[in-house]
Amino acid sequence: MDSLSPVLAGFDVVLEPVNLLYCLIGVVIGMLIGVLPGLGPAATIAILLPLTFTLEPVTAIIMLAGIFYGAQYGGTITSVLLRLPGEASSVVTVFDGYALTRQGRAGTALGIAAIGSFVGGTVSIVVLSIVAPIVAGFALDFGPPEYTALALLGILLVATVGNGGRIKAVVAACLGLLLATVGRDGFVSAERFTFESLSLADGLDFVPLAMGLFGLAEILYALEERHRAVHAPAKVTNVWPSRADLRQAGGAIGRGSIIGFVLGVLPGGGAVLASLTAYAIEKRRSRTPERFGQGAVEGVAAPETANNAAATSSFIPLLTLGIPANATMAVIFGALLIQGVTPGPQLVTEHPELFWGVINSMYLGNVLLLIMSIPLVGVFVRILRVRPAILAPITVLITLVGAYTVNNSTFDIALVIAFGVLGYLMKKLGFDPGPLVLAFVLGSLLESSLRRSLLLFDGDPTGFFTRGISGTLLACFLAVALLPAARSVLGGRRRPATTPTIKEPV
Amino acid sequence: MSSDPAGRVPAAGSVTNVVTALVLVGLGAAAFAGSLALGVGSAARPGPGTWPMLVSGVLTGLGLVLLALARRTTDAERFHRSGLLVLGAVASMIVFVALIGTIGFEIPSAVLAFVWLRFLGGEGWRLSVVISLGTVAAFYLIFVGALSVPIPHLF
Numbered sequence: 181m182d183s184l185s186p187v188l189a190g191f192d193v194v195l196e197p198v199n200l201l202y203c204l205i206g207v208v209i210g211m212l213i214g215v216l217p218g219l220g221p222a223a224t225i226a227i228l229l230p231l232t233f234t235l236e237p238v239t240a241i242i243m244l245a246g247i248f249y250g251a252q253y254g255g256t257i258t259s260v261l262l263r264l265p266g267e268a269s270s271v272v273t274v275f276d277g278y279a280l281t282r283q284g285r286a287g288t289a290l291g292i293a294a295i296g297s298f299v300g301g302t303v304s305i306v307v308l309s310i311v312a313p314i315v316a317g318f319a320l321d322f323g324p325p326e327y328t329a330l331a332l333l334g335i336l337l338v339a340t341v342g343n344g345g346r347i348k349a350v351v352a353a354c355l356g357l358l359l360a361t362v363g364r365d366g367f368v369s370a371e372r373f374t375f376e377s378l379s380l381a382d383g384l385d386f387v388p389l390a391m392g393l394f395g396l397a398e399i400l401y402a403l404e405e406r407h408r409a410v411h412a413p414a415k416v417t418n419v420w421p422s423r424a425d426l427r428q429a430g431g432a433i434g435r436g437s438i439i440g441f442v443l444g445v446l447p448g449g450g451a452v453l454a455s456l457t458a459y460a461i462e463k464r465r466s467r468t469p470e471r472f473g474q475g476a477v478e479g480v481a482a483p484e485t486a487n488n489a490a491a492t493s494s495f496i497p498l499l500t501l502g503i504p505a506n507a508t509m510a511v512i513f514g515a516l517l518i519q520g521v522t523p524g525p526q527l528v529t530e531h532p533e534l535f536w537g538v539i540n541s542m543y544l545g546n547v548l549l550l551i552m553s554i555p556l557v558g559v560f561v562r563i564l565r566v567r568p569a570i571l572a573p574i575t576v577l578i579t580l581v582g583a584y585t586v587n588n589s590t591f592d593i594a595l596v597i598a599f600g601v602l603g604y605l606m607k608k609l610g611f612d613p614g615p616l617v618l619a620f621v622l623g624s625l626l627e628s629s630l631r632r633s634l635l636l637f638d639g640d641p642t643g644f645f646t647r648g649i650s651g652t653l654l655a656c657f658l659a660v661a662l663l664p665a666a667r668s669v670l671g672g673r674r675r676p677a678t679t680p681t682i683k684e685p686v
Numbered sequence: 687m688s689s690d691p692a693g694r695v696p697a698a699g700s701v702t703n704v705v706t707a708l709v710l711v712g713l714g715a716a717a718f719a720g721s722l723a724l725g726v727g728s729a730a731r732p733g734p735g736t737w738p739m740l741v742s743g744v745l746t747g748l749g750l751v752l753l754a755l756a757r758r759t760t761d762a763e764r765f766h767r768s769g770l771l772v773l774g775a776v777a778s779m780i781v782f783v784a785l786i787g788t789i790g791f792e793i794p795s796a797v798l799a800f801v802w803l804r805f806l807g808g809e810g811w812r813l814s815v816v817i818s819l820g821t822v823a824a825f826y827l828i829f830v831g832a833l834s835v836p837i838p839h840l841f
Contacts, residue, residue: 234833345761347748351710354745358717361738370734372724373717403775403806404768569807573799574821576775580782581791581825585835593783601776609698609706610761627737639730 190536194544199242202235203541206246207548208556213578214254215560216571218402219395220267221491222507222614224251226390227575229515230582237519238537244515245538245545248508252491253297253553256484257560260289261416269451269487272459276472276479283475287418288425290557292477293484295421296433298550300489303437304444305542308496312528312539316500319525324632325644329653331626334503336660337447339615346664348611356616359384360623367631379591386514387586388595389620393613394511395579396596397603399572416561419554421477429481432462436482440489447497447505451490458486492542498523499538503622507614510621698762706762707753714746771806778802790840796822 193199209231214224228247232240255266260277273293280289322330335357339349362373363383374380421429436458443454462482463472472479494505495512502524504510516523521534528535563571583596603613637643645651720735721742727733752759778801785794799818803809809817829835 345759347751347755348761351745351748351752354714354741354748357741358738358745361741365734368734370724372734372738373720400772400775403771567807567809569803569809570817572807573802573818576779576802577795577799577821577825580779581795581829581837584786584791584837585829588836590783590787593786597776597779597783600779604772608763608765609702610759610763630737631732634729634732639728641729 190533190540193238193533193537194242194540199239199541200544200548202239202243203246203544203548204552206243207250207545207552210247210250211254211257211553211556211560212250212563213575214251214266215257215563216254216575217258217262217264217564217568218398219575220255220398221248221251222267222390222511222617223394223398224254225508225511225515226387226393227395227579227582229387229391229511229518230585232515233518233586237521237534238541240519241516241521241534241538242541242544244512245541246548248491248512249297249301249488249542249545249549250552252488253294253549254560256293256297257290257557258564260293260480261286261561261564267451269455269490270483271452272455272483273480275459276474276476279473279475280477280480285418285475286416287557288421288477289480290416291419291421291554292425292429292481294550294553295426296429296436296481296485297488298546299433300437300440300485300487301492301546301549302543304441304489304492305539305546307441308493309539312496312500312535315496316525316528319501320529322501322525322649324629324636325647325650326653327625327629328633329644329650329657330501330503331622331629333653333657333660334447334497334505335615335619335622335626336657338506338618340660340664345610348609349615352606352611352613353615353619356619356621357623357626359389359616360620361627366624366628379589384595384620385587385592386621387518388583388592389599390511390514390617391579391583392596392599392601393603393606393617394507396576396600397607397613399575399579400600400604401607402568403572416557419557425477429477431465432458432478432482433485435461436485437489440486441493443486444490444493445496445505447503450494450505451487454486454490455483458482492546495538495542499527499535500525502625504618507617510614510618513621696764697760698764700757700759702762702765703756703759704753707749707756710749710752711746714742714749717742718746774806775802786838788838790838792822792826792840795825 209228210224213219213227214221219227225244225247232243232247235243255270256273256277259265259270259274261281263274263278265271265274277289277293280286335353336350339353340346358373360383362380363371364381365372371381439458439461440451440454443457444450446453459472459479459482462478463469466472466476466478491508494509497503497505498509498513502522504513513523516538521527521531521538580593580596583592584590586592606613606616633644634641644654718739721739722735724735724738725733726735726739778798782794782798796818799821800814803814803817804811826839826841829837830839
C-alpha cells in the first residue's frame with residue numbers, strides 16, 4: 181500500500197541505535213523526575229525540556245516521547261505507593277492501587293498499571309495513525325475565522341473542565357493571552373509591553389514560562405507543605421502480575437482502551453474523564469462491586485489503561501489542528517515548535533517524515549516504558565525513600581541550570597524564578613496555572629487569526645457566524661461560556677457556590 | 687494532597703480574596719490603558735493595541751466579579767508561617783541568579799543547595815555539606831564535562 185510507505189520509512193529512523201538510546205534515556209529520566217512527589221507529567225516534561233534542545237530534531241522528538249510516557253508512569257507509581265496522584269487522571273487509581281499496596285500487593289498494582297498503560301497507549305496510537313491524517317485533511321480548509329473560533333473554544337474548554345473555580349481559570353487564561361502579547365507585534369512593528377527591555381523585545385520564551393509555572397511552582401508549593409510529610413513506601417516485590425490477575429483485568433484493559441481513546445480527544449479533562457468513566461463502568465459491570473476500593477485489580481487496570489489511551493489520543497487535536505488539548509500537550513507543543521515542527525493540518529502533507537516520526541516515536545516510547553518500568557520499579561521505589569528535603573534542592577538546581585542552557589542567558593533563569601513565584605501564588609490563591617500556559621501557547625495564533633479575520637470581514641464580526649464551521653464552533657463557545665453563568669444567576673440563591681475541589685499537581 | 691482527610695489547608699480570609707481581586711482589576715486596568723496607548727485602530731483595521739485591549743477588558747471585568755464574590759470564595763489557601771520557607775527559597779534563588787554571571791555556577795549552586803538542605807529542609811550540618819558539594823561535583827561532570835554546556839564556571 182502506498183500510504184503505508186512513509187509510516188514504515190519512519191520506523192527505520194526511529195529504530196536507529198542512537199534514537200533508541202535517547203528514547204530509553206527519556207523514559208528513565210521521565211520516570212525518575214515524574215516519580216518525585218508533586219511533579220506531574222507537565223511539570224516533569226517542562227523541567228526536562230532543555231535536555232532535548234541540543235539534539236537533532238528527530239532524536240529530540242523521540243526523547244520527548246520517552247519522557248512523556250515515563251512521566252505519565254511516574255505519576256502512577258506515586259499514586260499506588262504513596263496515595264499521591266501525579267495528576268488528576270491518576271486520582272481514581274489511588275482507591276484500589278493504595279488498597280493493594282496495603283495488602284502487600286503493590287507490585288501487582290504497578291505491573292497491571294504498566295501493562296494496561298501499554299495496551300491502552302498502543303491501541304490509541306494505532307487508531308491515531310489512521311484517524312489523524314483524515315482529520316488533518318478536513319482541517320486543511322480551515323481559514324483564520326475557523327482558527328479563531330477553535331482556539332477560543334479550546335482555551336475555554338480547558339479552563340472550564342479543569343479543576344478549581346471556572347472564573348479563576350478564565351482569569352488565568354486571560355493572563356496567559358496578555359503575556360503572549362509581550363514583544364514585537366507581528367503585523368506592524370510596534371513594541372508591546374516590553375518596558376524598553378531588550379530581553380523582552382522578542383517576547384517571552386515559552387520554556388522558562390512552563391518551567392517556572394509548572395516545575396518551580398510545584399517545588400515551592402511542596403516546600404511549604406512539607407509538614408504533612410509522606411511516609412516512606414514499603415518494599416515492592418513480585419511486579420509480574422499472576423495469570424489470574426491478568427485474566428481478571430483483561431476486560432477492564434480492553435474497555436479502558438476504547439473509553440480512553442474516545443474521551444481523550446476532548447479538550448480539557450479528557451484523561452480525567454476517561455479514567456473516571458472507565459472506573460465507574462468496571463464497578464457497575466462487576467458482579468462483586470464491593471471489592472472496588474478494597475484492592476480490586478480491575479480498579480487499577482481500567483483507569484490506568486484509559487488515562488494512557490486518552491493521553492495518547494489527545495495528540496490528535498495537537499497534530500492535526502495545532503491546538504493543544506491540555507497542559508501537558510501545551511508543553512509538548514512548545515517543545516515541538518522549538519524543534520522546528522509546527523503541529524497543524526499541513527504537518528502530515530508537507531512534512532510527513534516529521535509527522536510519522538512523532539507517531540512512531542510514540543510506539544517506541546510506549547514499548548520501552550513497558551520494558552523498563554517492570555524491572556526498574558525497585559529503583560524508583562528507592563528514590564521515593566529519599567527525603568523530599570534532599571530531593572528538592574537537586575531538582576531546583578536541575579531546573580535553574582537547565583533554564584540557562586536553553587539560550588545561554590541568565591535572564592531566562594530570572595524568568596523561571598519570576599514565573600515560579602507567580603505559579604506558587606496562583607496555586608495558593610486557587611488559580612490553576614494550566615489554562616495560563618495553554619492560553620500563552622495559543623495566544624499569538626488566536627490574535628493573528630482574529631486580526632486576519634477582521635481584515636477579511638472588513639471589520640464586521642458577524643462574518644464569523646455566517647461561515648458554517650466557525651459559526652458552529654462559536655455557538656459552542658457561547659453555550660459553554662454562558663450556560664453556567666445563567667444557571668448560577670437563576671439557581672444561585674438556593675445553594676451557596678461551594679464545590680469541593682481536588683487540587684493536584686499538573 | 688490537600689483533599690486528603692489528613693488535613694485541609696484552612697481557607698484564606700476575605701482580605702486575601704479582596705486583595706487578589708483588586709490586584710487583578712489594577713493589572714487589567716493598567717494593561718487596558720497600555721493597549722489604548724499602543725493604538726487600537728478600528729474593527730476593520732485592528733492596531734497593535736486591539737487584542738490586548740479586548741483581553742485586558744475581560745480581565746478587568748472578571749476581576750470585578752471576583753471582588754463581588756470575595757466573601758464567598760473558599761478556594762484560596764491561607765498563608766501561614768511556613769510560607770516564610772518559600773520566601774527564603776526565593777531569596778536564595780535570586781542570589782543564585784545574581785552571582786552566576788560573575789563567579790560561575792559552582793559556588794552559588796553549592797550555597798543554594800546548602801541553604802535548602804540545612805535551613806529549609808532541617809537536615810544535619812554534615813549531610814548538608816556533603817550533599818551540596820556532591821551535587822555541584824555531579825553537575826560539573828555532567829554539564830561541563832560530558833555535555834560541554836557553556837554555563838559560566840570557575841574551573
